[in-house]
Amino acid sequence: MSASSLVGLTFLVIGESHMSLPGYLMDPLHDDLTKQGAMVYSVGACGASAGDWLKKVPVPCGAERSGNGKSTYKGRDATTVPIKELIATDKPDVVVIIIGDTMASYGKPFPQAWAWENVTNLTKEISSTKTKCVWVGPPWGNDGGKYGKTENRVQYMSNFLSNNVSPCTYIDSLKFSKPKQWSTLDGQHFSPAGYQAWGNAITQSLINLPDIKQVKK
Amino acid sequence: MKLSKIFTSIITVIASNFSYTTYAADIPLYPTGPSQDSAFVRFINGTDTNFSVVAGDTKSKIALNVNEPPSKYYPVSSKAKITGEFSNGKVSSPISLTVKPGEFATVVALANGSNIKQVIVKEQPDDFNALKSSLALYNLSSSGCASAGLLVVDRAISLFEKVKDGTLQRRLINPVSLSVQLTCNAKPVGKVLDLGLLQAGQRYSVFAVPASDSPRIFFAVDTIAR
Numbered sequence: 388m389s390a391s392s393l394v395g396l397t398f399l400v401i402g403e404s405h406m407s408l409p410g411y412l413m414d415p416l417h418d419d420l421t422k423q424g425a426m427v428y429s430v431g432a433c434g435a436s437a438g439d440w441l442k443k444v445p446v447p448c449g450a451e452r453s454g455n456g457k458s459t460y461k462g463r464d465a466t467t468v469p470i471k472e473l474i475a476t477d478k479p480d481v482v483v484i485i486i487g488d489t490m491a492s493y494g495k496p497f498p499q500a501w502a503w504e505n506v507t508n509l510t511k512e513i514s515s516t517k518t519k520c521v522w523v524g525p526p527w528g529n530d531g532g533k534y535g536k537t538e539n540r541v542q543y544m545s546n547f548l549s550n551n552v553s554p555c556t557y558i559d560s561l562k563f564s565k566p567k568q569w570s571t572l573d574g575q576h577f578s579p580a581g582y583q584a585w586g587n588a589i590t591q592s593l594i595n596l597p598d599i600k601q602v603k604k
Numbered sequence: 605m606k607l608s609k610i611f612t613s614i615i616t617v618i619a620s621n622f623s624y625t626t627y628a629a630d631i632p633l634y635p636t637g638p639s640q641d642s643a644f645v646r647f648i649n650g651t652d653t654n655f656s657v658v659a660g661d662t663k664s665k666i667a668l669n670v671n672e673p674p675s676k677y678y679p680v681s682s683k684a685k686i687t688g689e690f691s692n693g694k695v696s697s698p699i700s701l702t703v704k705p706g707e708f709a710t711v712v713a714l715a716n717g718s719n720i721k722q723v724i725v726k727e728q729p730d731d732f733n734a735l736k737s738s739l740a741l742y743n744l745s746s747s748g749c750a751s752a753g754l755l756v757v758d759r760a761i762s763l764f765e766k767v768k769d770g771t772l773q774r775r776l777i778n779p780v781s782l783s784v785q786l787t788c789n790a791k792p793v794g795k796v797l798d799l800g801l802l803q804a805g806q807r808y809s810v811f812a813v814p815a816s817d818s819p820r821i822f823f824a825v826d827t828i829a830r
Contacts, residue, residue: 404634434634447634492637500706501642503732504828507805510734534636553734553805 392594394424396602399477401440401470402485402523406431407450409460410579412485415586417452423590428453428477432467436490438505440470441512470509474516480602482513483593484555487525488575491544494535499547506551513555519602520555523589524548526581527566532574538566556598563588641705643682644828648712649673650744650813651720653692655713657699660687668713674809674824677708695719704728708826712744714813723770731776734805738826740774743767745812745819749788752812752819757783757796765790772809779804786812786821793818 398420405412406429413429420427432439433448449465452458474482490502513520524545528536542561549557569581577585593599647657649668657666657675666675680686680703688699690713697720703709704726712723723744731738741764743752752767763784764773782799785792794815802808807826812819 434636436637489634489636495637495639496641496705498638498641498706499730499732500644500708501638504642507734508830533633536636547732551732551734551805 392423393420393599396424396481396599397426397477397479398428398481398483398593399473399479400427400429400483400485401473402429402431403435403487403489404431404433404448404576405488405582405585406485407433407446407448407460407465408576409458410582411576412582412586413450413452413458415583416589417458419586419590420593421455423594426454428473428479429458430468430473432465434489435467435486436505437484437486437509439467440509442469443467470512471516474513474518479518481593481599482518482520482555483523483589484509484520484552485523485589487523487544487548487560488528488534488536488541491525491536491540493537493540497540497543497547502547503551506548510552510555519598521558521593521596521598522548522552522555523558524560526560526577526585527564527568528577529567529571529574532571534573534575536575556596558589558592558596560585560588640682643680643703643705643707643709644677645680645686645701645703645709645711646677646826647675647690647699648710648744648811648824650712650723650811651715652815655690655692655720658689658691660689660699673822674811676827676829678829682707690720690722697722710742710809712742712811712813714744714746725770725772727772727774729774729807731774733776736776737779737802737804738774738776738807739763739799739802740772740807740809740826741767742772742809742811743769744814745769745788746814748814748819749786749793749812751789753787753790754810754821755785755787755792757785762787777802779806784810784821786819788819794820797821797823799823 417427417429429452431450432446444467446465449461525541530537570578649655655668682705690697706728707726709726713720741754753765754763767773779802781801785796809824812821
């Protein structure tokens, strides 16, 4: 991997709980992208669905990090930030969305119409700014746990997203590991090694995306 | 590895695990989706005069003009009864329906002599796809067209066949330019309708409604009010 694969590009990474707590995905991914030469802005909001990024919505926890700065974490005072506001402020070349588990409705019937409306509203909002976007789908976890994640549902969610995130490009996280390969704390959130592996795999996928190579030109 | 280094490593691992266990315990439990799916309703003016819909609770009004007969889809609670009224100042018709989670309901006003009648058609789609266009044919033509279809003009392709009165069919198609014509009992009727260039990810409906000589068709983009 070239040490300057993403030089000159600015990334805005938004995501759910995976991007919102210490030791989770935010730092490994942010660090990896930065090492590749990118300017990175990361914002996480626990439990935020796609539609929650169209407005300011309170969430139970969140985090943010800019460039070479350190991550800052919030509790009950955390909120989402409207995506257009983030894009106007950070001026990214690429928006990376890490949302899947928080919309998969584990343990409940899958809400097709709600998920379609949420996903479509966010992708339309981003594409209205003419900013490239990449949607990173949910990874395997362990069946059960307090969120009730299951392999069947995460596969279903990933298929749903792959069909519905266009014009964003879809990155299928299920290809990065085998089910249960990355150990979890609660069936859904990984131990540090899992987040490190996921972050590395996302970065590598981004480097190899034709869309990203096109932006570099 | 020296004993002191091993000891230090063990302490580090224990500290690290303690740290992540603490964070794990701190993760607030949040819902991974809504308790039930969304539900939507829209209103269609299938007559040849202007109508409006007045909502039963807020009394807000939606104009359904002849040249723009469909409303947007409005999000509704699937737990509550939706009430309102079709009205044009001369005749009116009360609206009352419930919509299940995941359903898209279409309430249509049709001419019935000097009065109007309503048809309610519900669909629960599972064909959401941002790479294709989704097109539906609603046959609301009453007795005028017992078995409706839709032909692609100049290509002799049948998009829909045998759509019974009061029902709909929907399918995914490639996002291309289309002109279509209604068929009744497999025979083309009425004027050609230009749908223009369909967009990927967009959902569309063609409505066949009664007219003086033969059923007519018109077209709606299935947008959701925000």
